[in-house]
Amino acid sequence: NAGVMQNPRHLVRRRGQEARLRCSPMKGHSHVYWYRQLPEEGLKFMVYLQKENIIDESGMPKERFSAEFPKEGPSILRIQQVVRGDSAAYFCASSPPAALTSGNTIYFGEGSWLTVV
């Protein structure tokens, strides 16, 4: 099992461009979470998705940010018209269908570091 795979690991974008971050969950996992880690700050929840469904996007900025998890393929976090403040590490995590309280846990990818210049 390859674990949660994120790409690209590092991405540089100019202000105003679009950033697309991809996340392939662990095999058998149908739940995906995106977290953002700003420099020198902690981890902030952004969005929780299941296949073809956004469950909770309470942590997503209202503008420019969107996420999807299609039936086929990886989950995508899309940031349009990036600004310097978007520079951060974006972590994806996945978990199996059963609830975390049943002994399952959430597994993290290695993160994608976005730098906006």
Add this chain to the structure above:
Amino acid sequence: AQRVTQPEKLLSVFKGAPVELKCNYSYSGSPELFWYVQYSRQRLQLLLRHISRESIKGFTADLNKGETSFHLKKPFAQEEDSAMYYCALLNNAGNMLTFGGGTRLMVKP
């Protein structure tokens, strides 16, 4: 609303000294709490969860419902313990973790 607070952003100790990383939570239900560790620019890894009552790499954490705390402790810190530590609380539905702001532990030789 559930919330997790880690009051210290940075904790610096010498090798061999005891370590306590503080975590306080607010939650209306029965809490389920976790500690995650992130070594330099690597992925977060589960360190321990309170329901399993285990000790990993010498770390332990006890849930204190009266004080709403879940502090992480180790009697003798090692240099390889230097990392970012996150306390996390599981929501009612069992499908989302809320993280504290994290504490960076630096163990000096």
